[in-house]
Amino acid sequence: GAVVSQHPSRVICKSGTSVKIECRSLDFQATTMFWYRQFPKKSLMLMATSNEGSKATYEQGVEKDKFLINHASLTLSTLTVTSAHPEDSSFYICSARVTSGSDTDTQYFGPGTRLTVL
Amino acid sequence: AQKITQTQPGMFVQEKEAVTLDCTYDTSDPSYGLFWYKQPSSGEMIFLIYQGSYDQQNATEGRYSLNFQKARKSANLVISASQLGDSAMYFCAMSNQAGTALIFGKGTTLSVSS
Numbered sequence: 001g002a003v004v005s006q007h008p009s010r011v012i013c014k015s016g017t018s019v020k021i022e023c024r025s026l027d028f029q030a031t032t033m034f035w036y037r038q039f040p041k042k043s044l045m046l047m048a049t050s051n052e053g054s055k056a057t058y059e060q061g062v063e064k065d066k067f068l069i070n071h072a073s074l075t076l077s078t079l080t081v082t083s084a085h086p087e088d089s090s091f092y093i094c095s096a097r098v099t100s101g102s103d104t105d106t107q108y109f110g111p112g113t114r115l116t117v118l
Numbered sequence: 119a120q121k122i123t124q125t126q127p128g129m130f131v132q133e134k135e136a137v138t139l140d141c142t143y144d145t146s147d148p149s150y151g152l153f154w155y156k157q158p159s160s161g162e163m164i165f166l167i168y169q170g171s172y173d174q175q176n177a178t179e180g181r182y183s184l185n186f187q188k189a190r191k192s193a194n195l196v197i198s199a200s201q202l203g204d205s206a207m208y209f210c211a212m213s214n215q216a217g218t219a220l221i222f223g224k225g226t227t228l229s230v231s232s
Contacts, residue, residue: 001165042224042225043209043223044163044209046219046220046221049218091161093161095219095220105151106153106165107213109162109164111160112162114161
């Protein structure tokens with residue numbers, strides 16, 4: 001299957017600072033990537049859809065000014081958590097959708113980023 | 119509205135036995151895709167199997183098979199010959215149109231014992 005990387009895997013930051021998380025599709029181009037948030041022992045909650053070359057589409061209740069998404073190339077989307085607070089501590093995971101080949105429309109996930117805000 | 123329901127919070131099985139994880143879905147779209155992912159304690163989401171709504175045959179991938187019953191709107195995952203390494207959280211998910219994000223169920227925690 002396709003490979004998606006995510007960096008960093010873990011980050012600890014102070015309250016009020018900003019944190020950038022990168023999501024890369026390593027062996028395919030992804031015009032669409034997705035950002036999810038997951039609390040312990042819970043399911044994944046979609047935060048936003050990242051579209052290459054255009055603005056991200058945010059889900060209801062997700063603050064677009066707090067969670068900045070940029071999809072500047074066909075292989076890279078970034079999520080920046082601005083002015084992070086302890087309640088932003090969570091597991092953030094991205095996915096990229098394959099658009100050609102035998103697994104078209106399958107979404108492959110990055111390994112996730114565990115954010116802890118002190 | 120689209121919805122995925124997984125009614126089994128936890129399942130227990132012994133090594134080498136088969137286990138079925140239940141998943142039902144609700145959608146009004148005629149075209150959709152159904153996915154199963156495995157999430158071990160490390161957190162990564164591992165793609166297991168996919169079933170398209172128009173696929174005539176049930177999907178199979180090694181020890182994984184998807185029991186797709188369209189009329190019942192169910193897409194159960196069957197794991198044959200369970201292994202200790204199968205212990206993880208399993209999520210059923212659905213996409214309705216090409217390009218949309220996945221809608222996930224609440225997940226089922228599978229524990230395999232020796």
